[in-house]
Amino acid sequence: MAKLDLFKFVPFRLNRLGAEVSGALSSEYRARYGLDIPEWRVMATLGFRDEACSAQYISQCTRTHKSTISRAVTSLLERELIERVENADDRREFRLAMTPKGRALYEELIPRLLRREQEILACLTAQERKEFARLLGKIEDSLNLVQASRPMSEAEAY
């Protein structure tokens, strides 16, 4: 008789753990800075890359639907955390970049998030953390999340 222990079933465990960890972190950027997850992803992408980039690019590398990114961008523009300039080469798209105000928020937020990540992973030894990251990477690769697991080159991104 077929049986499946949900609590040993890796897809369920990943989904639950992902939701749990996201929830734990979102208190950091939601309650304190009023950012929701899509907004945070926009900020994170802009903060990591130094050059301005398009909404499309952010959508692709965070694997978030373009309409969701569009709404996040609108909100961040209103709050003046990011700004956008027309791209003369292609007038369909806009180049997005953080404002000084946005950058300041980002600088303040990042150490907090890294600390939270540390706390969550504190139950693992240094060696285990490294191994866990490696195994995650192998699974990501096999699911073709690869291209999103690092900043894409211009050629890939556009």
Add this chain to the structure above:
Amino acid sequence: MAKLDLFKFVPFRLNRLGAEVSGALSSEYRARYGLDIPEWRVMATLGFRDEACSAQYISQCTRTHKSTISRAVTSLLERELIERVENADDRREFRLAMTPKGRALYEELIPRLLRREQEILACLTAQERKEFARLLGKIEDSLNLVQASRPMSEAEAY
């Protein structure tokens, strides 16, 4: 200057991977059997435990909001995949169990899902899979997902 590489940030990676893997699996139970995620979680819980159990119990051990479980239960009752009986000892709650029809669907679905899980984890060696599961378990424990990581005893569950 603070910086965070989103693609090396474990909370983001877990969230993305969880969503991706869930999405891959849901094609199995959504397209083929018309189950959504909450419905599948109800079936999975009932299928693993042999005794009937309450909606509350399912809610707790799958970490799914009670209103979401309530809706899933309603839908499964309409489709006659599960049935419920009043609990004479406590008339607030209902005991849920699969019907033969539901059991048949479950028996058919489980091998498919286990095969999918295998495919997803095929990129890891047997040793790596074991290690990955162990590390997941340590993180789950530290986040107090413990009580949900195995069927709860009656004493804990009620």
Add this chain to the structure above:
DNA sequence: GCGAGATAGTCTCACTTGCAACTATCTAAA
């Protein structure tokens, strides 16, 4: 027993999000 507080389950409301249509713009081929 009786009343206060806890609990099971349902329902309404507000919010989020994905989908798909739409506009504007670009590219490539006839």
Add this chain to the structure above:
DNA sequence: TTTAGATAGTTGCAAGTGAGACTATCTCGC
């Protein structure tokens, strides 16, 4: 050049979900 198809971004709509109110029932202390 013209036109068909692709692409960037926005928006309306529908579906799903969590919060929290609500009803019915139970439990515990008085």
